[in-house]
Amino acid sequence: MKQSAEDPPPAPAPAAPVLALRNVSKSFGAVRALHDVSLSLRPGEVHALAGENGAGKSTLIKTLAGVHRPDGGQLLLDGAPVTFHGPADARGAGIAVIYQEPALFPDLSIAENIFMGRQPRRRLGRIDHRAVRGATAALMRRLGVGLDPGRPARGLSIADQQIVEIAKALSFDARVLIMDEPTAALTGAETARLFSVVRTLRDEGAAVLFISHRLDEIFELCGRVTTLRDGRLIASEPLAGLTADALVRRMVGRDLDDLYPKQDATVGEVALSVRRLTREGAFRDVSFEVRRGEIVALAGLVGAGRTEVAQAVFGVDRADAGEVRVDGTVLRPGSPTAAMAAGLALVPEDRRQRGLVMEMSIERNIGLTGLGELRGHGLVRRALERDRAADWALRLRLTYHRLTDAVGVLSGGNQQKVVLAKWLATGPSVLVVDEPTRGIDVGTKAEVHRLLSASAADGLAVLMISSDLPEVIGMADRVLVMREGRLVAELPRGSATEETVLAAAAGVGGRAAP
Incomplete structure (x- = not known):
């Protein structure tokens, strides 16, 4: 049928996904972390990943980044099935992950951190420091920030370290950026600058997967959202017209x-x-x-x-x-x-560094503040330790597989409950x-x-x-x-x-x- 002059122009077809999961499942022993999950990341779009702690978000991210290989389903790159044998394969395919806490070499400069191991060389194999600094300055201009390429990484704020990680991803010609809780430790001004950088990348055609527990950030920055609950896909939909209450309902399964x-x-x-x-x-x-x-x-x-x-x-x-x-x-x-x-009891700000011993079991972490009560003849009485942990796990509705599991395998929310249990058990x-x-x-x-x-x-x-x-x-x-x-x-x-x-x-x- 011929279109009349009064008819609105047809909406452009969505771009083909650059990276996608199709019916992916992943288990760790008896724990099913992902069950039949699908996700599509399109160029020029910021896509949110939402869900409670333990919903499977971290497993999904690590599958995209080549850390985990799925037990079933497919990973598609530009529509073709692909297998990543490790993170290096994912990086080579243009996939970069920006974590909440960047890992830079503190005594090296920003430029050296970005081009570590692949610096341009001059004759006789010497590093071309001028070329490294120039390439870094060009990346910073592209991102709209004014960081000095020669400045040491030590002393940079978390926000600036994340900018360096983003610049490093761009230096690898990354087409997909996965941002895992990037604003958790940022001020409002730093978050606004980060969002400006993300929008720049989006407008240049990058596909961005944005993970945040802050719903206002998801609604401000993202165009679509995929919600996971208990390792299952609940919905993948546009954010336009979706309310915060409706998104919460999808995440927790109730009002x-x-x-x-x-x-x-x-x-x-x-x-x-x-x-x-x-x-x-x-x-x-x-x-x-x-x-x-x-x-x-x-x-x-x-x-x-x-x-x-x-x-x-x-x-x-x-x-x-x-x-x-x-x-x-x-x-x-x-x-x-x-x-x-x-x-007096103190639940510290950094639960991983100061609140828990990540390699120790759940029950041992909960018992650390009560060793005097749990000791008999100089040894910890395992039955008392186990009972104490089981009691507080029940009171705080802790989600876990076994109390003897390392606390590091728990989701962030459940780790926080363990820290609270550890201190409330002292009766402060x-x-x-x-x-x-x-x-x-x-x-x-x-x-x-x-x-x-x-x-x-x-x-x-x-x-x-x-x-x-x-x-x-x-x-x-x-x-x-x-x-x-x-x-x-x-x-x-x-x-x-x-x-x-x-x-x-x-x-x-x-x-x-x-």
Whole structure:
């Protein structure tokens, strides 16, 4: 039929996928990580991969990157079946993975990191340093950033390290970029710059697979989303017209009643008292109290000193001045052992480096804080250790195969539950929890919030440090705001909004702290 002048032009046909999975399955022993999953990545498109921790996202990424070979199904490159025997094969096919925590050589320059092992050579085999720097500068101009090619990688922010990894991928002529939680440790400004770079790559025709637990980022950056649940494909669809609630339903398999299930609690006596705490170069003259039944949030911009205060309170770092009391007992500065004995617990920001021993079993990690109770005749009593771990695994709804499995095989959300179990098992008076839901999915996030709220309702005093403003507003009874190492505002629950907290953190308003 001939098209009339009034008819709209037909929509262009979608580009053929550059990389695709077709009915791929992958198992590890008795655990089915992927079951009959299909995915298509098209040039010029940012495609989101969504799902809870343990949904199979990491296995899918590693299959695309050549780390895992599928047990069934096909991997297609430009429509033709292909087998990757390792990551080098995937790189050679133009597939690059940008991880949350880049791995650069700190003592080498940016240019040397990008062209490591394949530097242009001059006569007699000498490295052509001028050509290396020039090629790196051209990559930086292409990405729209101003990093100096000769600058050492040591001291670069996580955001700049990720830019270097992206430039390295472009130097390999990568056509597919897989970005795994790239914004988890970035500030708002750094995230905006990264998104600008991703859009540039998209407009140049790259296919981008973007993985994030932050739904607002998915809706802002991506055109399509594929959702996994329990290793199965739930949907692959355009984001236009899809709501955040609908996406959450696909991820968790149910309506999420409340992401911030804050219970009413009776506020009791002061459990944690911090007076004029100072650590030179990190924070100064910080004073506050946390009462039983309270959740008090410590908020502020990155670098404000929040984590440093938490570590000094627990004794990981020794304060230069000031006093910390738990239930009236003055803690010895710089002594985590004294803090634990007094009833203080700390869930650190970095669960992998500071919260867990990744090679140890789940049950051994949970038991680490209670070795005195579990010991008999100088040895750990395995039955007590197992019972303790099984009890807390049940309470925290931990998803695992065997308690004797290494904790490193768990998803990020379940690893966070193990850290919480490890410290709650000590029966603390005060729980200091630093970034409790960073890098975990929305369903597990709701469970962690429920746990913190229920613990406060049972009389626990909770000091929560978070960069997630909705989490701060939704969970805290009071918000303490830090700026440049000082406590600058205290906002009760009724007055704390994202605007008031940000204003105080940025120094353009807020109510002065006592």
